[in-house]
Amino acid sequence: MDYLLTEEQQMLQDLARRIAYEKIKPARARLDEAEEFPWEILKDLAQADLAGTIIPEQYGGLGMGAFENVLLLEALSEGCVGVAVSFAASFLGAYPIMLYGSEEQKQTYLPGIAQGNTLAAFALTEAQAGSDASAIATTAAKDGDAYVLNGTKQWITNAGVADVNVIIALTDKAKGPRGASAFIVHKDDPGVSFGKKERKMGIRASVTREIILEEVRIPKDRLIGREGQGFIITMKTLDLARPGAGAMAIGLAQSALDEAASFAKERHQFGQPIFAIQAVQHMLADMAVRVEASRALVYAVARYIDTDPKDFSKEAAMSKVFATDMAMQVAIDAVQVMGGHGYMRDYPVEKMMRDAKILQIFEGTNQIMRNIIGLALSKEYTKKK
Amino acid sequence: MLKIIVCIKQVPETDKVRLDPETHTLIREGVQAIINPFDLYALEAGLRLKEAQGGQVTLLTMGPPQAEAALREALGYGADEARLLSDRAFAGADTWATALTLAQAVRKLGGADLIFTGKQAIDGDTAQVGPMLATILGIPYVAWARKLTWAGDGVLEVERLLDHGYDALRVRLPAVVSVVKEINEPRVPSFKAKMQAKKAVIPTWTLADLELDPHEVGLAGSFTQVVRVFPPPARGESEIWRGDPQELAARLWARLKELGRR
Ligand SMILES: Cc1cc2nc3c(=O)[nH]c(=O)nc-3n(C[C@H](O)[C@H](O)[C@H](O)COP(=O)(O)OP(=O)(O)OC[C@H]3O[C@@H](n4cnc5c(N)ncnc54)[C@H](O)[C@@H]3O)c2cc1C
Numbered sequence A: 001m002d003y004l005l006t007e008e009q010q011m012l013q014d015l016a017r018r019i020a021y022e023k024i025k026p027a028r029a030r031l032d033e034a035e036e037f038p039w040e041i042l043k044d045l046a047q048a049d050l051a052g053t054i055i056p057e058q059y060g061g062l063g064m065g066a067f068e069n070v071l072l073l074e075a076l077s078e079g080c081v082g083v084a085v086s087f088a089a090s091f092l093g094a095y096p097i098m099l100y101g102s103e104e105q106k107q108t109y110l111p112g113i114a115q116g117n118t119l120a121a122f123a124l125t126e127a128q129a130g131s132d133a134s135a136i137a138t139t140a141a142k143d144g145d146a147y148v149l150n151g152t153k154q155w156i157t158n159a160g161v162a163d164v165n166v167i168i169a170l171t172d173k174a175k176g177p178r179g180a181s182a183f184i185v186h187k188d189d190p191g192v193s194f195g196k197k198e199r200k201m202g203i204r205a206s207v208t209r210e211i212i213l214e215e216v217r218i219p220k221d222r223l224i225g226r227e228g229q230g231f232i233i234t235m236k237t238l239d240l241a242r243p244g245a246g247a248m249a250i251g252l253a254q255s256a257l258d259e260a261a262s263f264a265k266e267r268h269q270f271g272q273p274i275f276a277i278q279a280v281q282h283m284l285a286d287m288a289v290r291v292e293a294s295r296a297l298v299y300a301v302a303r304y305i306d307t308d309p310k311d312f313s314k315e316a317a318m319s320k321v322f323a324t325d326m327a328m329q330v331a332i333d334a335v336q337v338m339g340g341h342g343y344m345r346d347y348p349v350e351k352m353m354r355d356a357k358i359l360q361i362f363e364g365t366n367q368i369m370r371n372i373i374g375l376a377l378s379k380e381y382t383k384k385k
Numbered sequence B: 001m002l003k004i005i006v007c008i009k010q011v012p013e014t015d016k017v018r019l020d021p022e023t024h025t026l027i028r029e030g031v032q033a034i035i036n037p038f039d040l041y042a043l044e045a046g047l048r049l050k051e052a053q054g055g056q057v058t059l060l061t062m063g064p065p066q067a068e069a070a071l072r073e074a075l076g077y078g079a080d081e082a083r084l085l086s087d088r089a090f091a092g093a094d095t096w097a098t099a100l101t102l103a104q105a106v107r108k109l110g111g112a113d114l115i116f117t118g119k120q121a122i123d124g125d126t127a128q129v130g131p132m133l134a135t136i137l138g139i140p141y142v143a144w145a146r147k148l149t150w151a152g153d154g155v156l157e158v159e160r161l162l163d164h165g166y167d168a169l170r171v172r173l174p175a176v177v178s179v180v181k182e183i184n185e186p187r188v189p190s191f192k193a194k195m196q197a198k199k200a201v202i203p204t205w206t207l208a209d210l211e212l213d214p215h216e217v218g219l220a221g222s223f224t225q226v227v228r229v230f231p232p233p234a235r236g237e238s239e240i241w242r243g244d245p246q247e248l249a250a251r252l253w254a255r256l257k258e259l260g261r262r
């Protein structure tokens, strides 16, 4: 379908697709199999200026919005979601600095991220604080001109490869969620270390590790925004990231549909291509409808975000939950359409099925998305009475 | 500041090329035009040298007006400027007339330290334009470069890929160098450069601009004429035998005797 892209958006999508098809696709099975971080591909993306897509122009980026971000992540995910996640996690680390950072912080960190010389990460989750982010135990104690951080962040994408890590820590335990603050911690700050690389079901090209903070002393100008803003920063960051997760879902699902449909044209049973069997054709039809409906929703939400609304938590959650549930279903169906071939590692859909699952879990589980939407609805309908 | 010129040719995408069985000419309709793949390696070599030593990369192509698209695309990789050599008089040029026209453009640009070309064009396939260009300009030509090292002082060390191994040599600039695919991995285009390329002004130089005589260029200036284009005759059938050497030798001998009797 034609989504009326501008010439610039079309160019961005073409460039991202080209990288997805020429660089990512040929490498994805190897990266998955070897659980290898996609350094080369991230270099290509940097060379193409895409690492700076969402970074404002005055800091060396392309200064583009949520919609372009969605086009980009969708295109990359047609290649491999593991690679797309490694790439996008850097944006997750950049948003807090872009949204709440001081001018000095922006000048220090954003150009490096935009050029792709610096990778970033965003660290909220801990062993006892998953969906319940308010249960975090990492602390940041003020000590003169410095903060001293202690605690362990769990399952952090890009941990150990990112130079810039945004860490959410408690500056005032007594205040609960209002006592959380966001800090910039460098990979090589004394006292920072990383846990083992987690062995995952999917997105194996991406790195997921613990960030261990032991008496990490950082200058006080590494605080992002003010003390106590940690959770507001987190919420805004995740609101912006969620349509991105939706976009990855569309890219993956489109790719799974492409694989399944082409296979169905070639595979013959009962003297005909299985594509001609109505039961198979109906599955493909449902897959196509779901992909297109998700794309329309994710694009619409991203375009809405670009109008700069005050609050878009509900819409962001909708785009994430709908598209990622869709991608899981479509990936499962792609394997089904391909039968035993789909189950074999020689074909890419089994990997897509493994990769799709994470999209329903991270950046807030899909249950949490429904909580957010439900809460917003409840407020709306209370007001309306 | 190195002055680097990269010659690129717009060619039809090879796997889609068909010959008209009647006229023996290329059927170009509906076939997508691309940059000759080898020329992207030449461009990458030019860009890397520029990045390492400082300088400017100018793209040059001779072709119909549509060839401007190839130049614009190549600018998206980060070349600084481009010239299109286009004139009805250039049509039908053979390798010599092509090289002569390119050489005149090089002179008009004020010469260059290095001129890169691809190993060959995937449509014409002659690999003659580079050496002829060097000949006309009266400068050295180095074919099939697979590695370049800047030795300083206007000297380039080149490894040339051969069938078995390689040649190592030094060349004093200016020179024309053709490159093979082994030399590098071309970068992906950059978004910012593509945006600039969209707006870039690409001057077209005509016969008059190049101050050439119409008899020197195009079909009129060509020494060769294509009389007929045909696919080479198919080779005879081949068989591959596997087995132990003694048995294979015996089998071969038997077969040769059998064929000899025919
Ligand atoms: C590969 C990977 C990469 C990650 N990358 C990052 C990262 O870069 N940065 C980061 O900070 N975190 C990251 N995470 C953590 C991720 O965000 C959390 O896993 C996620 O928020 C869910 O938390 P949990 O796994 O502890 O699940 P839990 O919170 O333990 O949830 C378990 C189940 O209970 C359900 N549940 C829990 N509470 C509720 C509720 N109130 N209502 C309804 N259902 C509920 C959940 O939906 C889920 O089904 C990553 C995780 C993975 C697996």
Ligand SMILES: Cc1cc2nc3c(=O)[nH]c(=O)nc-3n(C[C@H](O)[C@H](O)[C@H](O)COP(=O)(O)OP(=O)(O)OC[C@H]3O[C@@H](n4cnc5c(N)ncnc54)[C@H](O)[C@@H]3O)c2cc1C
Residues within 6 Å of the ligand: B007, B008, B009, B025, B026, B036, B038, B039, B042, B060, B061, B062, B063, B092, B093, B094, B095, B096, B098, B102, B116, B117, B118, B119, B120, B121, B122, B123, B124, B125, B126, B127, B128, B129, B130, B219, B222, B223, B224, B225, B226, B229
């Ligand atoms: C079907 C067909 C019909 C032809 N008909 C005729 C004909 O009727 N009469 C005739 O005289 N010749 C004809 N030619 C030859 C044609 O003119 C040559 O293709 C052309 O001169 C370039 O030679 P080449 O393609 O072999 O390039 P090569 O010598 O193989 O190219 C080597 C390198 O030189 C550079 N280069 C080559 N061409 C250009 C260019 N135009 N602009 C900039 N750089 C370039 C590129 O860097 C390229 O990688 C025909 C060719 C074909 C395929």
